[in-house]
Amino acid sequence: MINLEEPKKFRALTEQAHQVAMNMLRPISRKYDSAEHAYPKELDMLAAMIDGLSESGAAEGAGAAGVRRDEKEADKGVKNGSNLASVMSIAEMCWGDVGLLLSMPRQGLGNSAIASVANDEQQEKFAGTWAAMAITEPGTGSDTANIKTTAVKDGDHYVINGEKIYVTSGERADSVVVWATLDKAMGRAAIKSFVVEKGTPGMQVERLEHKLGIRASDTAVITFTDCRVPAENLLGSPDVDVKQGFAGAMATFDNTRPLVAAMAVGCARASLDLTRDLLEQAGVTIDYDRPATVQSAAAAKFLQMESDWEGARLLMMQAAWMADNRQPNSLEASMAKAKAGRVGSDVTLSCVELAGTVGYSEAELLEKWSRDSKILDIFEGTQQIQQLIVARRVLGLSSAELK
Amino acid sequence: MSLTKSLRPGGKHGLASKEARDPIGYAVAALSVVAQSSLIDRLGLRKQAEQAVFTTTRGGFKALGAASRSFARKGSKGADGVRVPAANPTGLFDLTPGEDEQMLVDVVSELATEVVRPAAAEADDACATPTDVLQASLEIGIPTLGVPESLGGISEERSTVAGVLVSEALARGDMGIAVATLASGSVATALSLWGNDQQQQTYLPAFTGDEVPAAALALAEPTVLFDALSPATTARIDGGDLVLDGVKSLVPRGADAELFVVGASLDGVPVLVLVESSADGLRIEADPSMGVRAAALTRLHLDAVRVPAENLLGARDGSTYLECVRLSRLAWCALAVGTGQAVLDYVTPYVKEREAFGEPIAHRQSVAFMVANIAIELQAMRLLTYRAAARAAQGKDFSREVALARKACADKGMQIGLDGVQLLGGHGFVKEHPVERWYRDLRAIGLAEGALLV
Numbered sequence: 001m002i003n004l005e006e007p008k009k010f011r012a013l014t015e016q017a018h019q020v021a022m023n024m025l026r027p028i029s030r031k032y033d034s035a036e037h038a039y040p041k042e043l044d045m046l047a048a049m050i051d052g053l054s055e056s057g058a059a060e061g062a063g064a065a066g067v068r069r070d071e072k073e074a075d076k077g078v079k080n081g082s083n084l085a086s087v088m089s090i091a092e093m094c095w096g097d098v099g100l101l102l103s104m105p106r107q108g109l110g111n112s113a114i115a116s117v118a119n120d121e122q123q124e125k126f127a128g129t130w131a132a133m134a135i136t137e138p139g140t141g142s143d144t145a146n147i148k149t150t151a152v153k154d155g156d157h158y159v160i161n162g163e164k165i166y167v168t169s170g171e172r173a174d175s176v177v178v179w180a181t182l183d184k185a186m187g188r189a190a191i192k193s194f195v196v197e198k199g200t201p202g203m204q205v206e207r208l209e210h211k212l213g214i215r216a217s218d219t220a221v222i223t224f225t226d227c228r229v230p231a232e233n234l235l236g237s238p239d240v241d242v243k244q245g246f247a248g249a250m251a252t253f254d255n256t257r258p259l260v261a262a263m264a265v266g267c268a269r270a271s272l273d274l275t276r277d278l279l280e281q282a283g284v285t286i287d288y289d290r291p292a293t294v295q296s297a298a299a300a301k302f303l304q305m306e307s308d309w310e311g312a313r314l315l316m317m318q319a320a321w322m323a324d325n326r327q328p329n330s331l332e333a334s335m336a337k338a339k340a341g342r343v344g345s346d347v348t349l350s351c352v353e354l355a356g357t358v359g360y361s362e363a364e365l366l367e368k369w370s371r372d373s374k375i376l377d378i379f380e381g382t383q384q385i386q387q388l389i390v391a392r393r394v395l396g397l398s399s400a401e402l403k
Numbered sequence: 404m405s406l407t408k409s410l411r412p413g414g415k416h417g418l419a420s421k422e423a424r425d426p427i428g429y430a431v432a433a434l435s436v437v438a439q440s441s442l443i444d445r446l447g448l449r450k451q452a453e454q455a456v457f458t459t460t461r462g463g464f465k466a467l468g469a470a471s472r473s474f475a476r477k478g479s480k481g482a483d484g485v486r487v488p489a490a491n492p493t494g495l496f497d498l499t500p501g502e503d504e505q506m507l508v509d510v511v512s513e514l515a516t517e518v519v520r521p522a523a524a525e526a527d528d529a530c531a532t533p534t535d536v537l538q539a540s541l542e543i544g545i546p547t548l549g550v551p552e553s554l555g556g557i558s559e560e561r562s563t564v565a566g567v568l569v570s571e572a573l574a575r576g577d578m579g580i581a582v583a584t585l586a587s588g589s590v591a592t593a594l595s596l597w598g599n600d601q602q603q604q605t606y607l608p609a610f611t612g613d614e615v616p617a618a619a620l621a622l623a624e625p626t627v628l629f630d631a632l633s634p635a636t637t638a639r640i641d642g643g644d645l646v647l648d649g650v651k652s653l654v655p656r657g658a659d660a661e662l663f664v665v666g667a668s669l670d671g672v673p674v675l676v677l678v679e680s681s682a683d684g685l686r687i688e689a690d691p692s693m694g695v696r697a698a699a700l701t702r703l704h705l706d707a708v709r710v711p712a713e714n715l716l717g718a719r720d721g722s723t724y725l726e727c728v729r730l731s732r733l734a735w736c737a738l739a740v741g742t743g744q745a746v747l748d749y750v751t752p753y754v755k756e757r758e759a760f761g762e763p764i765a766h767r768q769s770v771a772f773m774v775a776n777i778a779i780e781l782q783a784m785r786l787l788t789y790r791a792a793a794r795a796a797q798g799k800d801f802s803r804e805v806a807l808a809r810k811a812c813a814d815k816g817m818q819i820g821l822d823g824v825q826l827l828g829g830h831g832f833v834k835e836h837p838v839e840r841w842y843r844d845l846r847a848i849g850l851a852e853g854a855l856l857v
Contacts, residue, residue, distance in 0.1 A: 338775075
């Protein structure tokens with residue numbers, strides 16, 4: 001039965017996330033935007049609370065690890081599970097602050113990667129770790145198949161060499177999920193991900209980036225020099241299966257893209273909520289029944305933004321719902337991220353414009369959200385990469401045909 | 404049209420009223436008028452001005468309303484009509500249509516593919532949907548979709564979602580024909596939703612029988628910046644009658660319609676009024692438009708049209724009218740989704756087959772990304788529309804949701820129409836391909852009010 005409302009059973013969860021965002025993240029939002037690279041110590045207590053909620057089951061499985069697909073579960077009827085709970089709670093938290101959400105201990109994208117690819121044994125071994133994600137290299141961004149970092153088997157270890165950039169929480173996390181190739185000549189099938197624990201000799205955080213937005217989140221450059229990691233830290237299968245190709249490691253993205261869409265949806269809603277309020281104070285109310293053409297330009301713009309935003313939110317929910325119901329969602333995950341990414345930028349930037357210097361000033365958070373939103377149209381696959389994926393799927397073209 | 408009138412500056416021929424003609428301009432314009440008439444004569448194209456048959460292809464052609472059957476008054480005007488219950492939500496987020504809904508969609512989709520699409524180009528040209536196509540849609544019971552079971556329809560609960568799915572499926576075949584085939588059912592749905600016992604007993608049997616009358620919901624008016632919530636058409640009470648004055652536009656199959664639901668302002672409050680086509684003072688004017696032509700669009704002139712006061716449909720406080728406006732916009736959203744899907748279905752194989760510079764144009768990102776964006780925005784339009792429909796079916800407030808769906812369907816729907824033509828290049832501009840028709844049809848979304856509801 002078609003119904004696109006938030007599921008009743010998640011209401012308590014999202015309400016809780018909203019309260020946390022409002023009362024814990026917002027008060028320190030500007031502080032850690034200004035004090036880039038300072039560790040938001042307030043988050044430790046919050047992370048402990050979230051761990052508690054997860055253990056009690058009150059979190060509905062939401063969180064970075066909520067993307068794991070449990071194949072064993074009995075298949076009966078429509079399911080609203082941890083994927084949907086995750087996007088909804090992450091959107092709420094990012095309504096609070098995207099940078100702080102990304103700094104949340106044990107909620108890193110590396111945790112999503114582990115949840116997506118790890119076998120049960122690894123799942124257990126890395127439970128409770130805070131994992132960052134290291135894919136991008138100085139010479140390789142969107143073309144992830146081209147990464148140069150190598151992993152060479154040596155006894156019961158892999159020896160990793162290479163340089164990774166843009167590692168979110170790279171300094172603070174307990175471990176880093178590193179993408180490396182077993183054999184450059186074998187192409188994408190040879191790319192595997194490894195969990196490298198902090199303190200492993202040869203792993204070195206070189207520096208932290210200064211950024212446009214999400215400044216509360218540390219973004220590290222990490223080098224690996226003859227860094228030896230146990231062979232069992234290779235996530236998934238160590239075999240180079242040319243047929244399966246990239247699918248193993250890339251499966252992570254089907255799961256993390258809806259999460260990033262959720263971040264954009266949350267961040268944009270922060271801007272919309274405040275701007276609606278500011279416009280009302282200025283005498284502009286949004287009338288949903290009158291045509292936009294007979295309302296003020298500001299109201300008409302707001303209607304367009306809200307419509308785009310709602311579209312992005314529903315695409316995000318669709319992608320997560322499909323994952324919960326074990327339907328392949330690669331196409332829908334990319335649709336959600338493409339739409340949410342560009343809507344996030346349009347909404348946050350347009351809200352600054354509507355609010356004038358009030359929006360531009362650091363006295364308000366509108367300008368901050370319009371800086372934070374930009375990365376969400378870039379990481380975990382840029383707007384253009386999402387369009388490429390959607391196009392290939394819709395048109396039925398291979399990556400060789402549609403480059 | 405006199406020569407001097409047609410030479411008056413501005414106002415006509417798409418000229419803004421600020422345009423002024425200089426002496427040479429007058430000379431050229433005069434020449435143009437003469438040339439036009441002589442050309443027509445030379446080619447033997449001038450026909451008798453009075454044509455026996457009403458034509459919807461020529462704007463301005465006027466006729467009296469269709470002779471309506473006599474709708475004998477039945478039932479009690481004091482008693483409430485039959486109402487189906489709101490849909491009962493499960494509380495789960497779910498994108499799966501119900502079993503009955505899916506069956507309906509399958510049947511309608513087949514009709515859209517086998518019957519509607521093949522008839523679309525000709526129907527567009529003729530400004531009329533062929534009788535056999537209309538008949539085929541009646542056979543699968545489309546007009547009874549929103550009518551309660553106890554009144555001879557098929558609706559067991561509020562049918563908004565089913566209505567949206569059916570409208571989408573039909574518009575995937577053709578938007579114009581979809582409007583023509585859905586118009587009668589929209590009036591039946593309106594009677595089911597808001598009619599009292601007498602109105603339902605009087606009118607609904609015709610819609611659930613074998614000879615379904617053409618009928619139309621008339622909300623739009625031919626004014627710039629039209630605001631559906633403030634119709635200029637008035638209804639005033641005169642003794643036991645309502646007297647209607649005004650002009651309605653975007654009235655589908657107006658020349659054939661036997662029953663209209665007309666939006667009018669009664670003491671400053673918008674209301675719906677049932678008007679039978681035989682009423683004195685009612686005139687139909689052909690109003691062929693840019694698109695949706697198969698719906699045989701007309702204007703409805705109401706010149707002191709008198710109907711019994713009991714023909715007021717639903718509440719007098721504006722609430723029924725407002726709900727009607729929202730449900731009508733929702734129907735148009737569904738049409739946009741269907742036609743948008745038609746565009747995507749059509750351009751997908753085209754760009755893979757069409758070659759330029761030695762390879763399929765689909766291999767170029769500028770082309771492929773356009774297709775990707777059509778797919779992305781189309782799915783967003785669909786989800787927005789479904790959400791509004793599901794809320795309406797559940798009896799929840801859906802004013803915000805329908806507004807957001809409409810905005811997306813108007814803006815992105817038009818972009819899809821535009822890109823559909825662009826992707827075919829010159830081939831998109833000629834009538835050999837349907838994309839130019841979809842371009843014209845999709846322009847209706849966002850400005851259309853009335854004609855349909857779900």
